[in-house]
Amino acid sequence: MKLADSLIALEGIERTYRVGVEDVHALAGVSFEIRRGEWVALVGQSGSGKSTLMNILGCLDTATAGTYRLNGTDVRDLSDDARADLRNKEIGFVFQSFQLLPRATALANVELPLVYRGIAPGERRRRAEQALAAVGLTARMKHRPNELSGGQKQRVAIARALVGEPSLLLADEPTGNLDSATGEDIIRLMGELHAAGHTILLVTHEPRLAARCPRAIRLSDGRVVADGPGGDVAQMNVTRAVGT
């Protein structure tokens, strides 16, 4: 099934690491598609291969075999520089530990992707201010990360991910370092972004979060074991967890 508005198309993705003399198959043939505007959770326990898959989807790592098309571009044959440009243009990263630059203000952090894209300073600043306003942080633009709460840091990170208008928001356990109330805020914000048309891939090990997403993909031992409505996949996760 090829969809006209497919943003991510994976076919037979494998990723093999060599550990000593042994080959470890982190991903053993993963295929799925994500359409534009979808909000998909990628779930699985640690060791399931979801981090590896996320790195490949984020163009930080390349697959050993299989094809990955991002927004129509086959990623495999791209040079290191071309992948850097692709990340800059197409992907917005949100990390569990925020990963803000500690000595830069919120505004400077959000401007950074635009610096690497070669946007003029005035325009850069205007867009960064807009992105911060969109996550409700207009009042904190001049603050450094150590002057912000965890929730605020993650909002800055989301603003940074969105400022370049990427086609994919890649969030890796975005609530992992937050208390449940703040985490809930972030998930609600992602819901709003989804409603506004953003494509979001949420990597998580929490069934509770996966259940919130319209679609969830479950990995186990480097393979897709479930792909369907978030509620169903999350449910299955619980039964399996009970079963083992």
Next chain:
Amino acid sequence: MKLWRLWGEIGESLRIAVSSLVAQRLRTFLTTMGMVIGVMTVIAIVAIIQGLNQSFAAQVANFGAHTIFVDKFKWVNTSDDWWMMRNRKNLGFRELEAIERESQFAVAVAPVTRSFQTLRYRDKESTGIAVQGTSEMYPATSGVTVASGRFLVDVDVAFERMVVVLGSDVVEELFGTQDPMGKRVLLGNVPFTVIGALERRGNFLGMSQDANVYVPVTTFRRVFGQKRSITIAVAAIPGKLDQLEDELTGILRRVRQVSPEKPDDFTLNRQEQLTKLYNQLTGALYGVAVGVGLITLIVGGIGIMNIMLVSVRERTREIGVRRAIGAKRRTILLQFIIEAALVAALGGSIGTLLGLGAAQLVALLTPLTAAVTPSAVVLGLGFSAFVGLVFGSWPAWRAARLDPVEALRYE
């Protein structure tokens, strides 16, 4: 757009570099010290040596840069030559007169003969005074100028008058603030009348040029003996020194009847020989001193490399984030090279200022002079920037080679 990107990256790199240097003040200070000391050493040494060179050049010019000194002995010689030169026929008035008569390129010719005597005035005495027997032409060949009274004139020479012109040190020592004009002094045990005093000339190669006294050459020979060889100082038409040398060689060989197959039995001494000797002596010193400074700079560079490696390690995650956001390898490379160059340039600038200060201090506290030339400053700054780039490159390259996935995961 490309330009904006580069400009943005450089601006971003500078901003990050400055903020990380400020955040690690003590570390920055210590790292910078290596460069500061290195650049300071180079600048100070170069300034002092160039100061020496300038004052030497000034002294040489003062001493008569256009003058050839015809002598039995070569100024700069090896001990092997000395006996050979000692056995040469003395130079005398025959040669002097031949030069006066025949030379086209000479503007002034003066005999100089010398003896060390004790000088007395009333109850004061100065020992080891260099008494020079010469003529009224001497000032034109040597650059001495009269401060008061007059120099010797032709009549003094012709009538073997018992008159003397004093160097400024001699005046100071024997007369203090008194006016020496017309006073009677004893040279050896012979009375002379003071007719003039000279302007101060300063030291030449560490020897005072102001402890000399001048008497008519004719008087000199009568009082202190005829036998000694004289030196003939010949001033050339400016720019014609080489022609004068050829001409003098011809005249002297003929007058002294040197057969064509034999070497000259006289020496034409020039200031240049002293300059050459001086350059040989100081050149080696210069090289060693600058070498030491450069080695210090390299040690400073290693310090920078060390601290940059630490910095790269500490900021591994930051590098991962930047790569994830879209920084290319060369962006990361640029960032860390700029940071290293900034540390080096900071050290270089402070070192330059301190070096100039140190040179001035040395000039103030010792007889040495210091000359601050732009080339020394350019050398210090340029070399420090170069060291920063060279020693910053490897850490920066390591940063650029980091795998983004590994870097993001780094704890």
